[in-house]
Amino acid sequence: GEDVEQSLFLSVREGDSSVINCTYTDSSSTYLYWYKQEPGAGLQLLTYIFSNMDMKQDQRLTVLLNKKDKHLSLRIADTQTGDSAIYFCAEGDSGYSTLTFGKGTMLLVSP
């Protein structure tokens, strides 16, 4: 079945850039998503990219997709303490509604 892998933890200093990586196995993935979860809250959709794109930029967020290697990354520029949260990568197939989520990467931003 499909699998999505993420590193569990990332620690950065405020003002630095953060890069969160994700790999997936389903070659028919059409959509790839990044969600953010703060303590006690639901998953907030941050951004998503279609598989026919290589890059998408949205303010401080840059998503890079290497479809050949099935590798997705999320770069957060000028990381702030408010960016501390768990970030989930998810992939979806246009033929189905369901998403496969990674286990999440906990980002800790220190002042």
Next chain:
Amino acid sequence: DAGVIQSPRHEVTEMGQEVTLRCKPISGHNSLFWYRQTMMRGLELLIYFNNNVPIDDSGMPEDRFSAKMPNASFSTLKIQPSEPRDSAVYFCASAQDRDQPQHFGDGTRLSIL
């Protein structure tokens, strides 16, 4: 616009009791999803509906779990009887259509004693 609304936010009950979780999707969204999140298993899809019809319930763990969507603006997830291992955070999400991004509610934190 209001997001996905779930109730209650927290539920603590004794094992054997019936538990009902509620969800109101975003208006105009045709797809609704129920997920369960635990430390051990991460985020698991339990069931999803499209146009109020259950499409895939293969993630429902046991017959003790059931879900309904009587209309486009309301869904319930019921556990009867509840067991301690059902303790988790249950999320509802909705999407405009099958292949559109999913938007999550804030979840129900369920504790079964």
